[in-house]
Amino acid sequence: MSAEDGPEEVLDGLSRHARKLVAELAGPVRRVRLRSGETVLEVEWHHPARPAHPAPVPRAEADPVAAPQVQPTAPGTDRPAVRAPVVGTFYRSPEPGAAPFVAVGDVVRPGQVVGIVEAMKLMNEVTAGQAGRVAEVLVEDGKPVEYDQPLIALEPLTGRDV
Incomplete structure (x- = not known):
């Protein structure tokens, strides 16, 4: 992208960068915002697990990255655990x-x-x-977490839970 490119060329370049960035990220992405000079591209996905709230955001032609976290056991137990997809702050x-x-x-x-x-x-x-029943929340709200750190311990569902 150069200063001489028109808005459409800049937007096309930002779209390519957004697709590449989303493909390289290790976890699910909810929103990406890229800027080049006056041109801004913002992409937001609404996952079916949570109700969508309409937002006036332009959409790029990219598929959401929505890979659920692997469920190895929680530390010191044989319970499956939901794990952190990235390093950051857990809410x-x-x-x-x-x-x-x-x-x-x-x-x-x-x-x-x-x-x-x-x-x-x-x-x-x-x-x-x-699927499972939340047995324990392993990390306090607002605390830093590491990649793949167990966040929530689950108990497997029994016949009465289904």
């Missing part, structure tokens, strides 16, 4: 003062949002990779 609710996505005792389904990890001003949804 249990969508915004300050809101109810948490899940609480101990809640049943979660694969793909359900159970938290958010903020990394470099991007909010990355944390989704359950399998």
Whole structure:
């Protein structure tokens, strides 16, 4: 992209950069914003696990990256755990003062949002990779987390839970 490019060429270049960036990221992406001079490209995806709120945001032709976290066991237990998709800050609710996505005792389904990890001003949804009942929240709200750190321990569902 150069200063002589018109707005369409700049937007095409930003779209290519957005697709490449999303493809290279390790976890689910909710929003990407790129700027070149006066031209801004903002892409936002609404995942089916959470109700969509309409937003006047231009969309690029890119597929959302929505890979649920692998569910190895929580430390010191044989329970499956939902793990951090990236290094960042873990939040249990969508915004300050809101109810948490899940609480101990809640049943979660694969793909359900159970938290958010903020990394470099991007909010990355944390989704359950399998069904289960929340047995324990392993990280306090607002605390830093490492990549692949267990966040929520799950108990496998029994016949009465289904």
